[in-house]
Amino acid sequence: MAAYVHSKMSGGLAGGKGYQDLLDQILSKYKKTELKEALEAFLTSSLDKRLSLVDAKSVLSFFAERIPRIGKDIVKDVCHFALASIQPRIVSFEEQVTNIRLALSKIYEEDGQWSNSAEVLCGIPLESGQKIYTADFKMEVYLKITQLYLEDENHVSAEAYLNRAGLLQAEVSKGQLHIIYKVCSAKMADFRRKFSDAARRYIQLSYESAIHPDERMTSLKRAMICTILSSA
Structure with a gap:
């Protein structure tokens, strides 16, 4: 199947639609081991320098969109293969890498692998890459990383990314991000045993x-507990 994919890619396809059709054909035709090999062949051919940069970006964008259709038994391996293959040319494919990482992080999160999910997001070059990201997007990613590390009780790493998010507060426009920041800050103060601050x-x-009213009630209960602990 790998030879078939390579031959189809090297033979030239009719623009972006041709690559999209081939990828959809691979996803519907192969299963498990064969699917993994076919997708890896597809990705390898996508990064062949004989393919124009425009077409390569298009192919990898199609791949990122279709990650949810890949079986859970192989999707992580395939995504890591994609990221490793792109790494030597990452400057040219930052947007595609970001989309692959967002999709892979979600898969890890759904499996309850919080730290793995966070680490995948940490690989997005929010500050060091060529692409300019909005303050809203950067804060959203930093807060997501914070939440994931908090789920895994890795409070040191969580605090590091919460601090990064805090530096962007004045620049963001989404009110929901400010609320998430406040929630994470309260949990962090609670963990640090700064109970008066956490209660406030x-x-x-x-x-x-x-x-949501239920969450507000939970916050009130936590405030009461922290108030009691602060006077203990």
Whole structure:
């Protein structure tokens, strides 16, 4: 199947639609081991320098969009293969790498592998790459990493990314990001045993009308617990 994919790619396809059709054919035709080999062959051929940069970007974008269709038994391996293959030319494919990482992170999160999910997101070159990201996008990613590390009780790493998110507060436009930041900050103060600070932050959250009533009640309960602990 790998030879078939290579021959189809090297033979030339009718623009982006041709690559899209080939990828869809691979996803519908092969299963498990054969699918993994076919997708790796597809990705390898996509990065062949004989393929124009425009076509290569198009192919990898199609691949990123179709990651949810890949079986869970091989999807992580295929995504890591894609990222490793792109790495030598990452400057040319930053947008595609970002989309692959976002999709892969979601898969790890769904499997409860919080730190793995966070580490995949950490690989997005938000500050060091050629692509310019909006403050909203950067803060959203930093907060997601913070939340994932908090789920895994890795508070040191969580705090590092929470601090990065904090530096962007004045630049973001999405109100929801500010709320998520407040939630993470309250949890961090709670973990650091700064109970008075945590109680104050939880109380503030309990008054946030944008938060679901159940979550507001949870924040109020946590505020009460932290208040008791602060006076112990």
